[in-house]
Amino acid sequence: MSVLEARNVSYSYDGKREILKNISVKFETGKTYAILGPSGCGKTTLLSLLGGLDSPTDGQILFNGEDIAKKGLAFHRKNNVAFIFQNYNLIDYMTPAENVALTSKLPPLPILERLGITKEEAKRNVLKLSGGQQQRVAIARALASESRVILADEPTGNLDEDTAEEIAGVLKESAGRMNKCVIIVTHSGELAKRADEVFWLKRGGIYRGEG
């Protein structure tokens, strides 16, 4: 059974330019999905709708078969999904450990260590870490939350090739081990190769591709 589903979803800005046209797509736990497409095709918009950052103009987003609008988008964001952004989006006055503790009641150090952040690094100011380390903290924050779905928007977009490769591996491996559903929006073909399933977004429609 799908954990997250977009059913007949359409989205337009100001009711004029329709970005997404009657899209239907399902996502399951334990799998990694990549959504590819040219710039401006609506990848990030779809991710925002799946994550409850915005509401579709038409159609529904279902979590475990229930419309997320019923319990409220804030509830969906808090309990069902976690985000990883291209620019990490960490709270700059918190340490890595505190950033992870922001959305989780679990002790942050074990998961940070599992992702390669040492105890010392976990207590430093988060901005003193490298880009790769900051993205590891962002991944740790997403994994530590009780959310079953992780939504990642260009998670390796700001990283060099080697680090991007490393981060992609960490994300897939950890999410798989924790039986989470990972949905990655990316331009990167390399990252898409690691996904279990790939979707293409073109001219407002979504098409299944090869993993």
Next chain:
Amino acid sequence: MNFSKRAFLYILRKKWITLGLFLLNFTVAVFLVSSFGVLNASKMLSKDIRTSLGAAFYIRAKTEISLNGSGETEVIKSGVNIAQSSIDEIMKIGEIACYNPVNYGFAKSDGIRFIPGEGHSPESDMGAVTALRFSALAPDFADKTIELTSGDHITGSDRGKILVSEQLASLNHLSVGDFVTLTHAKLGETDGEYVDEIPVKTAFVKVKVAGIYRLNAEDTAPKPTAGLAENVIYASIDVLNELKESEAGIYTGEVGFFIADPSELDEIIRQVESLKSIDWLAHFIRANDFQYSQIADDMIALGGLTKTLLVCVSAVGAAALVLILTLCVRGRMHEAGILLAAGISKREILAQFLLEALFLTVLALIFSHVVSLGVSGLLERGLFGETPELLSAKALNSGTDRGGYMKLGGEKILLIYLCQTVAVAASTILSSVAIMRLKPKEILSEMS
């Protein structure tokens, strides 16, 4: 992680912003308290000056000058006749510090020889008596024509007390504390001779010399003994009653009323003139606020200037505080977006921002309160430390409390602090609301 912990971490880690907001709140609070202190001081000082200058009005007998049948001018003066009940009515109007009724008469004494005047004889060996409640308020004392050199002035509660001139005291070897017995007398004229119209003495009063005064002005005009300034006896109001020359509760000389605040003089007079218990055909009111009139315009201008300055300081301070707080909150859109994406509710984010702002405000207010006390003290010494010693009608009775001009009451300080706290809370909420009204996606779009 709850909002209070996030607020605590923000305050702890964002040291420069925290310090800046603390200092801003602190400075605005010190400015506001000091400015209101200056306003308070200017009001108090202005009142003190007005009180010190005082003002008075006198109910006096009307005088008419007319020509008689033989073509000579004739002065017709109706006698003053004011009852205590009328005075009691007047005293209920406005803030009248005291009243000073005056009765005039004459007195003789076996223990006193008066300074001889024109046509002096044993019969005319008498002095004029001015009986009143407050000798210090007698016009001659007030304008320093005469001056008390030893002893004390006669005040409202005194009974059986007199003040005599240095010349009279010297001639009769009188000192402060001595007792003499006075009897009634009335100066008359028979066949060109000054006579006592009360030859048989039936009224006597034992009085104590309470003070001795000096005459600062010399009058060489020929006058009978009873007309010489040196022979004038200032007595407590009961003395002439005891000598049966006046009736208790009825005043036949003028009655003076002294008010603390000259700015109220016109209104008080207006109300007094509407009293029906006084025969206004025979009496009139003379106001005396000359000194106040001279400086009133300057005082009003100064008061206006102080208020304008205060409004400017408050407005600039409040505007700076609101503007900087708004900028600070707007600058946290990125953080708000992250928190929203993490599922933290808008209400919790607002609570965090509000808690931080209020914590820093309260902390700043506590520190500013201590500093404001010092600043107020310095300003008071600098601005008001050299205020000359002032004398007021009120001071005659109770003295004037001076100093502490800049000290604001607890309620006023609390009100200032409350206003500042409300301004901080309101600007934090308003600027937060502007962010919170955006959808999380819009915030995140603005972030990237």
